[in-house]
Amino acid sequence: MSAAVQNPPAAHADGAVLLSVAELSMRFGGLLAVNGVGFDVREHEVFAIIGPNGAGKTTVFNCVGGFYKPSSGRILMDGKPIAGLPSHKVAHYGLVRTFQNVRLFKQLTVLENLLVAQHRKVDTRLWSGLLATRRYRCAEAEALERAAAWLERLGLLAFANREAGTLAYGHQRRLEIARCMVTEPRLLMLDEPAAGLNPHEKVELRQLIDRLRREHGVAVLLIEHDMSLVMGISDRILVMEHGEPIMTGSPGAVRNDPRVIKAYLGEA
Numbered sequence: 001m002s003a004a005v006q007n008p009p010a011a012h013a014d015g016a017v018l019l020s021v022a023e024l025s026m027r028f029g030g031l032l033a034v035n036g037v038g039f040d041v042r043e044h045e046v047f048a049i050i051g052p053n054g055a056g057k058t059t060v061f062n063c064v065g066g067f068y069k070p071s072s073g074r075i076l077m078d079g080k081p082i083a084g085l086p087s088h089k090v091a092h093y094g095l096v097r098t099f100q101n102v103r104l105f106k107q108l109t110v111l112e113n114l115l116v117a118q119h120r121k122v123d124t125r126l127w128s129g130l131l132a133t134r135r136y137r138c139a140e141a142e143a144l145e146r147a148a149a150w151l152e153r154l155g156l157l158a159f160a161n162r163e164a165g166t167l168a169y170g171h172q173r174r175l176e177i178a179r180c181m182v183t184e185p186r187l188l189m190l191d192e193p194a195a196g197l198n199p200h201e202k203v204e205l206r207q208l209i210d211r212l213r214r215e216h217g218v219a220v221l222l223i224e225h226d227m228s229l230v231m232g233i234s235d236r237i238l239v240m241e242h243g244e245p246i247m248t249g250s251p252g253a254v255r256n257d258p259r260v261i262k263a264y265l266g267e268a
């Protein structure tokens with residue numbers, strides 16, 4: 001990795017803490033997949049977790065996102081404990097995620113995918129729908145408006161009525177992000193968003209992440225193996241190996257740390 005690459009300034013280093021993870025551990029039988037991991041994500045910050053395959057990154061994501069109940073540790077969102085809550089409850093706190101492998105409703109249209117994602121905001125009680133109460137109709141119209149706005153922002157409006165499964169892979173990945181954004185999250189968790197993208201799409205992804213935090217105020221928690229993307233977009237980076245944290249620091253500090261170079265980045 002070239003030492004000449006410039007780091008972005010740590011512009012968000014003073015923001016309020018949004019997510020706080022402390023002493024997080026996750027055991028699968030005899031395997032301690034995550035051991036004593038701690039980090040904070042601040043408002044509007046892009047915070048990345050990197051490390052070799054099997055380091056425990058996705059397991060941390062699954063604990064934070066409500067897919068695993070951690071064996072021990074604290075996870076606070078806005079100061080409120082969320083460890084062990086199921087993912088739909090975690091989403092109530094404004095924390096949503098994408099997956100390593102695209103998970104869309106492939107037989108539904110692009111637009112329908114965004115409407116389904118907002119069911120929490122629309123009163124889905126049967127009688128409300130049957131009676132088409134004013135509140136229900138309003139919420140439905142707003143959901144449609146929000147969906148159309150995000151499709152437009154992400155350049156997907158022309159595909160609104162296409163089945164999601166027929167979109168090109170890069171568009172499906174963008175639709176996943178749109179599906180998160182219609183829920184108006186405060187913290188967006190992206191699990192290897194650049195995987196399978198071509199170089200041009202990676203540049204667009206970087207611009208998109210930057211726009212989301214600047215214009216829409218989200219913080220981003222990122223797992224990614226593409227070091228050019230990670231180093232270019234992150235304010236701070238946590239490096240993991242064998243389930244344990246090696247260090248947390250700015251891209252420059254991480255890139256030059258001998259332990260990180262040995263465990264993951266390799267010699268330039």
Ligand SMILES: Nc1ncnc2c1ncn2[C@@H]1O[C@H](COP(=O)(O)OP(=O)(O)OP(=O)(O)O)[C@@H](O)[C@H]1O
Pocket residue numbers: 028031033051052053054055056057058059060
């Ligand atoms: N549900 C599970 N049951 C048992 N072992 C698991 C489970 N999930 C993960 N592991 C193990 O925990 C360890 C950490 O895996 P994890 O997927 O979190 O790593 P990772 O850093 O995300 O790797 P990658 O970069 O390849 O996605 C690995 O040894 C993995 O085999």
